[in-house]
Amino acid sequence: MPIRQTQPETRQLDLLGGSIASTELHRLFFALMPDDTTRARLAAAAEALRASHSGLRARWINPSRYHATLHFLGDHAALRPTLVDGAIAAADKIHAAPFAWTLDNASSFRGREPPCVLRGGEVPTPMEQLWQALRHALALAGQAGHLERNFTPHVTLAYSHGTMLEPAAIAPVTWQVTDFVLVHNVVGQGSYQILGRWRMADS
Template identity: 30%
Template sequence: MPDPQSLDECVSIQQWLQREHLPLASPRPPAAVHVSLYCVGKSARIPEGVIAAARQAGTAIEACQFELVFDHIITFLLPQDNAIVLAGNGGRELWQLHVQIAIEMHRLGADANLNPNFQPHTTLLYDKDVVPRIALRRPVVLAAREFVLLHNRRGQADYEELGRWPLHARG
């Protein structure tokens, strides 16, 4: 989840995109802006056993804090509305966190949804149109100090928080 300053930057970019490129786009509410890390499941009702495994996996993760740099806007093509996302290089630490979660989920008997094409991003808008890659003048730097298990309740703008775990300070 972005800190307040990073969230303000994300919302400013979102508003600029809507004003300059996608006037009819549906913006993500600020409370729903987050960096996608790992998909536990895509069904409308995630089984309790999978949620329990994800919570156990979160508790088992040992990772250090790091920073993410998002320096461009891209479009993820989706069946309904496309996702207009803030993207960048998540770096080795984010990839390692993604892999650690997959390993823990597998160890706990759940699907290990390791995504070899994992693209660090935060969704800003949804729209039928496609935005070509736009480089940002100034990158958005997000401090990863924790990770959160969120449940995306279909048809609702917000997420239900199911767990939260701190990342360790470097030192």
């Protein structure tokens, strides 16, 4: 059952076609957001990595921004209501069961600023099913433009300045996933805004 949050200011929503040009980028994505206990354990894992890789020059992410992306819906010059409404309509169709996800290793992805991430040795079947169901619903809603073909769930802890972490085991962090959210963020500004939250329930 979705829990709707307050929409962004109308002034932001109505930028398309307006007379005042904007350089803002509005990012929209579905994600898993950790509860406070899990967030604290992820932050502790980040501190342990930071201590054991003292030579790693990196931009460490504030724990308040920890998340695992399910589907990225693009960066937009304005957050159009039709875009948000379509994403919410797709999520409303999803029936998913809660699951436990254990993150037990740290590594890096390639990139200009290689992300330092936590991953799990296994992707729980309900997690894969959630990703697939949401992907299908978004495609039917005409929002397939940014959807990835593959799913590599992870939590990004930092962006390094060129150095990549060698894969290494960490003290496992088990995350009890009970909901997923639709997130809006103005790139480079402020905190995440939750536009909708969908609880998971066993059938």
